[in-house]
Amino acid sequence: MKLTSISKSLSKLALRTSVALPLVLAPALSVTVLEAAGVSAPFASAQAQEQKKPSNQKSRKVPAMREAAYKKLEKAQEAADAEDWAGALVALQEMDASKKRYNGYEIAQMYNFFGVVYYSTERYKEAIPYFKKVLNQGEKNLPVALEVGTLFTLAQLYFVTEDYKQAINYLNKWFKVSDRITADSYALRAQAYNQVGNQSKALADINIAVSMYEKEGKVPKEGWYGLQQYVYFERNDYKKVAGVLEKLVQHYPKPVYYKTLAAMYGELKRDKDQLHMMEAAYLAGALEKDRDLLNMGYLFMGHEMPYKGAKVIAKGIQEKKIPRTAKNLETLAQAYQMAQELQKAIPQLEAAAQLSDKGEIYSRLAGIYLDLDQNEKAVSMGKKALAKGKIKRVDTLHIVLGMANANLKRYDAAIKSLREASKDERSEKFAKQWMEFVKGEQEREKQLAI
CATH class of the missing domain: 1.25.40.10 (Tetratricopeptide repeat domain)
Incomplete structure (x- = not known):
């Protein structure tokens, strides 16, 4: 039978x-x-x-x-x-x-x-x-x-x-x-205790289950670690959460564990560990969302590795994982600037400026071109900035335009821009000093032409 x-x-x-x-x-x-x-x-x-x-x-x-x-x-x-x-x-x-x-x-x-x-x-x-x-x-x-x-x-x-x-x-x-x-028995009861909100007993039981497995040289089940992590997190015991996540990353490597562990390191002020964990996640291909990739870029920038940050963001934009928005292109440009890669920063800023509905990025570009002694481009960017408007410091932009026009010997245009700048008390003194200088240069040019 x-x-x-x-x-x-x-x-x-x-x-x-x-x-x-x-x-x-x-x-x-x-x-x-x-x-x-x-x-x-x-x-x-x-x-x-x-x-x-x-x-x-x-x-x-x-x-x-x-x-x-x-x-x-x-x-x-x-x-x-x-x-x-x-x-x-x-x-x-x-x-x-x-x-x-x-x-x-x-x-x-x-x-x-x-x-x-x-x-x-x-x-x-x-x-x-x-x-x-x-x-x-x-x-x-x-x-x-x-x-x-x-x-x-x-x-x-x-x-x-x-x-x-x-x-x-x-x-x-x-x-x-x-x-x-068995360990499974304790784990089952731990889950039941957690379901009724008795986290103290849940934690005691799941810790026994995990300990029994580890003493036998076996890897505890993923869900057991997950319950441990959850209860410790609810208790704001981030040190213990990090310890559990380190085991999860080792035995059950998943994107969510890499990212959560990096976040825990951040809470614990373990900044270098946070960076290394995020980088490990990035190299393992665990970071796919634009927010995660941008955070990776910011972390590199914050740890004085801006070029690495720029590479992460640039690759993300190229692979269309990071949207090609004005803000993201500006962030990429900022990373290049921090890395002293100005020639790589400028094209990104120009692209960002075109996409933006504000003139602020064009205003920044005007200042950069002035520093590079590319005065025509400085003036061009300055005009585009004024045309779009919504500039935080219009007075500063007028000073840039004044100086660029002066360098091009366009003294009337320079004086006009500097006069606009002087209307703001924050730039009044500096703008008037430059106006005097420009008027002097203009007079000197007239005398030489006689």
């Missing part, structure tokens, strides 16, 4: 749930109903029927499985093997209708099978009452492992149905009687 189909279907319990942590199979759900009883033939002794018991529990004597009950359960098993779940339920309901004929152990196995069938058809809430009825048969009718396994099964089912308080209730009962507690 085949007794495997229910076992196979039940082994999918962890895979069908949507919770962050994988569920651990309960003993009661990892074997078929008849195999769980240890029955290989009718009238087997109670001792032979008992499941493999936890080592810290004494053996229990339970009533024997009789032939009549065995045949009823076998009929349900045959239907389950064919995945005829409706047929299996009919067979069990027939048995339930005459349950007065059966002893407590046989009834417990019947209810256990009911629970299995409802689980297999994903009717989890309907499965729960039947597993409770298994426990209601009392210790004298339950093998130790069946009782212990059913407690864990109920904990899992309550978890799946998002009744986390009851999941914790049954997990705590199971913890008291089971000697098969």
